[in-house]
Structures are given as C-alpha cells and as structure tokens.
Amino acid sequence: MLKWYGCEIKGKIFDTLLAHSLIDPEGKGNMDWLSAKYLNYEPIHIEELIGKKGKNQGNMRDVELEKIKEYAVEDADVTLQFKEIFIPKMQKCEVEKVFLEVENPLVPVLTDMEYEGVRIDVDFLNEYSKVLEIEARVQEEKVYESAGIRFNLGSPKQLGEVLFERLKLDPKARKTKTGQYATDENVLRKLAVVHPVADNILAYREYTKLRSTYVDALPLLINKKTGRVHTTYGQAAVVTGRLNSNNPNLQNIPIKTERGREIRKAFIPRDDKHVLVSADYSQIELRIVAALSGDAVMCEAFRQSKDVHTATAAKVYGVEEEAVTKEMRRKAKSVNFGIIYGQGAFGLAENLGISRTEAKTIIDNYKKEFEGITRYMDDMINYAREHGYVQTVMGRKRWLRDINSSNFTVRGYAERNAINSPIQGTAADMIKLAMVKVHHALKEKAFKSKMILQVHDELVFDALQEEVEDLQPLILDCMQSAMVLPNGVPVIAEVGTGINWLEAH
DNA sequence: ATAAGCACGC
DNA sequence: GACGTACGTGCTTATA
Numbered sequence: 193m194l195k196w197y198g199c200e201i202k203g204k205i206f207d208t209l210l211a212h213s214l215i216d217p218e219g220k221g222n223m224d225w226l227s228a229k230y231l232n233y234e235p236i237h238i239e240e241l242i243g244k245k246g247k248n249q250g251n252m253r254d255v256e257l258e259k260i261k262e263y264a265v266e267d268a269d270v271t272l273q274f275k276e277i278f279i280p281k282m283q284k285c286e287v288e289k290v291f292l293e294v295e296n297p298l299v300p301v302l303t304d305m306e307y308e309g310v311r312i313d314v315d316f317l318n319e320y321s322k323v324l325e326i327e328a329r330v331q332e333e334k335v336y337e338s339a340g341i342r343f344n345l346g347s348p349k350q351l352g353e354v355l356f357e358r359l360k361l362d363p364k365a366r367k368t369k370t371g372q373y374a375t376d377e378n379v380l381r382k383l384a385v386v387h388p389v390a391d392n393i394l395a396y397r398e399y400t401k402l403r404s405t406y407v408d409a410l411p412l413l414i415n416k417k418t419g420r421v422h423t424t425y426g427q428a429a430v431v432t433g434r435l436n437s438n439n440p441n442l443q444n445i446p447i448k449t450e451r452g453r454e455i456r457k458a459f460i461p462r463d464d465k466h467v468l469v470s471a472d473y474s475q476i477e478l479r480i481v482a483a484l485s486g487d488a489v490m491c492e493a494f495r496q497s498k499d500v501h502t503a504t505a506a507k508v509y510g511v512e513e514e515a516v517t518k519e520m521r522r523k524a525k526s527v528n529f530g531i532i533y534g535q536g537a538f539g540l541a542e543n544l545g546i547s548r549t550e551a552k553t554i555i556d557n558y559k560k561e562f563e564g565i566t567r568y569m570d571d572m573i574n575y576a577r578e579h580g581y582v583q584t585v586m587g588r589k590r591w592l593r594d595i596n597s598s599n600f601t602v603r604g605y606a607e608r609n610a611i612n613s614p615i616q617g618t619a620a621d622m623i624k625l626a627m628v629k630v631h632h633a634l635k636e637k638a639f640k641s642k643m644i645l646q647v648h649d650e651l652v653f654d655a656l657q658e659e660v661e662d663l664q665p666l667i668l669d670c671m672q673s674a675m676v677l678p679n680g681v682p683v684i685a686e687v688g689t690g691i692n693w694l695e696a697h
Numbered sequence: 698a699t700a701a702g703c704a705c706g707c
Numbered sequence: 708g709a710c711g712t713a714c715g716t717g718c719t720t721a722t723a
Contacts, residue, residue: 344719344720346719346720347719347720347721348701348702348703348719348720349701349702349720349721350720368701368702369701370700370701370702372701372702374702375702375703376702376703376704377703377704397703397704398704400718400719401703401704401705401718402705404717404718404719405704405705405716405717405718406705409717409718429715430714430715431714432713432714432715434707434714434715435715436714436715436716437715437716438715438716438717439716440716440717441705441706441715441716441717443705443706443707443715443716444704444705444706444707444715444716444717445705445706446704446705446706447705447706448705448706452705477707477713529712530712532712532713533712533713533714534712534713535711535712535713536710536711536712537711538710538711539710539711539712540712541711542711542712543712600708600709600710601709601710601711604709604710604711605710608712608713609713611713612712612713612714613713613714615713616707616713616714619707647706647707648706648707648714648715649707650707698722698723699721699722699723700720700721700722700723701719701720701721701722702718702719702720702721703717703718703719703720704716704717704718705715705716705717705718706714706715706716707713707714707715
C-alpha cells in the first residue's frame, strides 16, 4: 500500500520528466492519471491506480508504467529507478539543473497545495447566479427587440447573420476563416458606435460567461469529502515553464470587470480563525527584461523605484517625467507590454486605437531610447537561430525548430517565442523557486497557514489570523530573494490580507 | 466526439 | 507585402 502523496509525487515527477521542455523536443508529456482527485484522498494500491490511467497511450509511457508496477508495490520510493533512466537523458539535453533545482523540489509543494484546496462560498455563488441570470435575460430581450426577431443569442453564427444580413450594420463586416461573420468583442465594440444593440450583446456575453464558466461551475467541483475545491496543477503542460491549472482552472478567475470581480468574494478562508493572504510580484516580467538585457535606462528606473511606465513615456516622448500625461503613460505601458511579446506597429495601433504611423513613431523612439532591450531581442533571435532553442535563467529550454523557416509567418511566430519564452520562463522559474522556499519555511517554522494557490505571479495562502503578522514578511522575503536578478534590478512583491480573495488581492 | 468561436486570466 | 501579442482552460454551438 502506498501513501497517497507517494503516488502523487511519482506521477508528477513522471509528468515532468516527459515534459516537452526537458526531454522531448517533439512532444508534450501530460499524464494527470495520478491526480489527487482520483486518489479520493485515501491511500490506494498501485494496481488500482494503473487501472485508472485511462486514455494515456504512447509506447514510451506504457513501458515506464510497467516499471512503476515493477517497483512501486515493493518500494514506495521508486525515484532511484527513474533516475537511472532519465538522468542520462536530461544530461544529454543539458536540462538537469532546472529539473533538480526547480521542478523536482516543486512536486511535493504542488501536491500539498492540491490536497489543501480552497473553500468556496456556495450560497454566495448561488445568489449571484440568480442575479446574473436576470441581468442576462434583460439584455437578451433588448437584443431581440432591436433585431425584431428572436434567435439563439448564444450562437455567434446566428448573431452574425442577424447583425450583418438582417440589420446590415456593417457592409464590410469581417469574416472568420470559415466564412462566418466575426462577432467577437472587438467587432462589437466598434459596432456600438453605429447601433446600441452591440452593448446589449456585450453585456449578455459577459453575464452568461461568468455564470457558465465560474458561478455555476465552481460549486459542482467541490469535493464531497473535503468540502473544498481542489485544482490540479500541471508542470508539463506549458511550453514556457509556467504551471497550468484545471478542474477547475483557478488561474483565470475574473478580476477585470466589476461583475467578474465579484466572483473572487466566493473564495474564502477555511473558517473564521483564518483569512486569505495574497502576495504578488510587481512588474516581474519587465524587471526580468531589464535585468537580462542590461538596458541602462530601464535598469536605472527600477533601481530608483520609479514608475516604470511613466519613465518609459518620458523617454519615448522626450519630456520630463513630471510632464508625462495619463495618455502618454497609457501608451507607454502598452508598448512595454507589447515589447515582451514582440508586438509590431500594427498590433500596437490596434491595441491603442491610434494610427499605424503614430504607433511606428512610438516604437522607433522606444528602440532608440532603450538600446539594451533592442539588442536583447536581436540576441535572442540570433541565439535561437544558432542553437535551435532559447533558455531561461535556470536553464529551461524552449525548442524553436521554425526559427530558420523561409515562411515569413511561421518564422515570425518563432521569433516572438524566442523573445518571450526566456522572459516568461524566467518569471516561472523565479516563482517556482519562491514556492519551494515558502513551503520549506512554513514547514520549518511549524506554521499552520497553508499556501493554496498560484496564479503565475501571485501566491495565495489560507492563513491563521494570529500568524499573519509573521507570515507576510516571510512570504515577501522568500519571493524577493528566490532569484537575484543581475544589474541590480530589485525584485519587489506586495502582500495583502482579507476575508476573501478579492479583499486580499 | 471534435472543431469553431468566444472570453476569462497572467 | 505578407502578418499583425506570449502562454493557457473551458464554455456553448454546430457539425460529423
């Protein structure tokens, strides 16, 4: 008989070993057959587990599954056997560092977080569901009234026909690749100038999305035994090295809109002796760009704790920082964001609602003022061309076989990946190291508070109230010291506390 | 079952 | 002149 976490750990190690980024440049490993949910929070025999592996096929995996059977029943610690197989493979790919120092130590951290889960306020969600249903219905009726016809508003196909054939709102309506009219948010927002029905549709979309994906779905995923929601984190799903989360995905809980944000009130501490504590990195990806590129201006802005978007705007527009307007800052912020993703003038123009010429001027100025960043972007592309991959600070690799493609589109995509992956991946390395550190510190100092969620640059804790005062600086210290960035770029994290996730954030 | 279209997060 | 912002999960509808 194995302990549940024994199985879980082996499953996740396995997952990691098979990962795209570590071993196999061709494919992805994705084995969640040992997820905590299948284990039902009880010890379980290995034979039973393997019976539940379900639809995971693939020759290599089946061979290794046999090995689990072979060793696991006798000895819960099968790591050694796996090591013999996988360590040489990792050494060949030169990725053992990120495995041994980041992914493997993270395994028990994630299993603890999954096991812990999070409490959900079901009554609150049920009430909110009714509100959203009524509001959605109101909007829906308004749409039918405007259109003079009843149809299925949930169908983009039917909606497109009503908007562009019946109401003829836009003679040049864009179509999707399948020849259907596009009716996404961008299209509808432009249409709102022509006809008020667009706003009703947008509102309807928002309310029904919130209801179906979150408000009604979350209570159904509460575990009967624990009364809590237990997500599953994947270490081998995201090519850049980020975690993923599913069943439910707790990394895409709404925050942007007023009504969406409400849902965060349903994430609550385990009882009235606890509160939620949330800590997040400030501007982490931009700090990493600055540090890795060594860009003098951007590094200095961070060292002096300046508002980086304001500093950027001052440089791009050639004015003093005091003279930067809100509008200038907004545009600069958008450029900073776009730089990380290798965005061009078209994308920036689209995003900001400005002309392509203006966008081009902004980008040209940016490249001139931030030479280090411009050089860094070129360096990453050249490195990828030469080696076929790019890597993060911890040596995580992303293979980019299309980097030398003669096809403009395909190559351009690979080039953006060459720029973005080391940044996004290094941020992932950093928070993973921080999680291991926090986890260890909580154990060592016998805290009763638990780390329960990770959302890429944020960690959430179910914290005993009397521990909060000590817990907060501990979390911040672990996060800020997990990885020291070069060029003196400081890493800053911020922390908050509240009776729900919205208040804590 | 699978694809398309859409929308939520960082 | 192409193409047009990185990485995900999951809902509903429509078609096979």
